[in-house]
Amino acid sequence: MNTLLLIDIFLALILLLLVFLSITANSLFKSVMYFICAGLMLSLIWIRLGAIDIALAEAAIGAGITGVLLLDGLHHLSRKKEHL
């Protein structure tokens, strides 16, 4: 077994772990954080597959914009709860 394959397996396992954690986390904030980490890990995997364009898009959209939007939504959710 060569080192690169080991790295690939390691990355894939970490991605699966992060996704599982993001689904089962006990607070929504933790879920969002795990989701952002999973997006970054996915972009690393795209780099390993040689698709750097997709890795860039994944890092910018999947981890960046989606993370910001989810955090913003979370903020408004907590504010709404205060008023209602």
Added chain:
Amino acid sequence: MKHSKKINWFLLILILIIFSPLLWTIGFSPIENQINRSAHLTLHTQIKSALIETEIGNATTAVLLKFRAYDTLLEVAVLVLSLVAATVLARSSTNYESLNNETTQTSFHPLLKTLVPTMVPFLFMIGAYLLWAGTKNPGGAFQAGSVWAVMGILLIKTLPISKIQQFNNSSIKLSILTFGSLAIFLIIGVYGNYIHGSFLKYPDGKEYYLVFFIETLIALSTAIVLTIFFSLGRNLIINQIAAISSKEK
């Protein structure tokens, strides 16, 4: 938010059954074998050999804006249509400044106040670099557009809500730019049809500049569409606050 700690086993098993063919494919054919498969190799060599005839250095950009430019044109059209739909749906009839209670007070996180002035120039530069690099190296219009969109979203987050409503009311001016970029893309396509007899064929010698020009327009319209989506979302919040304050009265 309360989450049930129990794992939904039925759902888990269903997901495993659905995805087991995928796992089987990954498990039984190593990545090296898949890359060496003849179909993949043919496609790769086809693109490589066709890339030499173009003036574009990056395979992905060449596929997006030359070999499959029609698909990209439709993608831009989808962006513009979604902007129209969002503008129609997220309209706010309430004047925010008429709502004068505690809920209208906007306070900004100190981190946001400090980070945004430092981040925005860097984000702009990263976006511009990705756009410029897209013709030779990995990068390109959609990536640059999304980085610029992050910049726009950060800027919108620092505005007070009354200013965001002003921005939303005048966002039609920015939407005209996205319509314009679609129109210019179409005009270039029709011009290719007129000169070379095939739709979206770029004239020789001007290919690089035209592709770069179209990429700039796509990046700008992507950024504008995503930013306007975000700021229009604020209209819905304004409506919500108005509903709450009318309930209180």
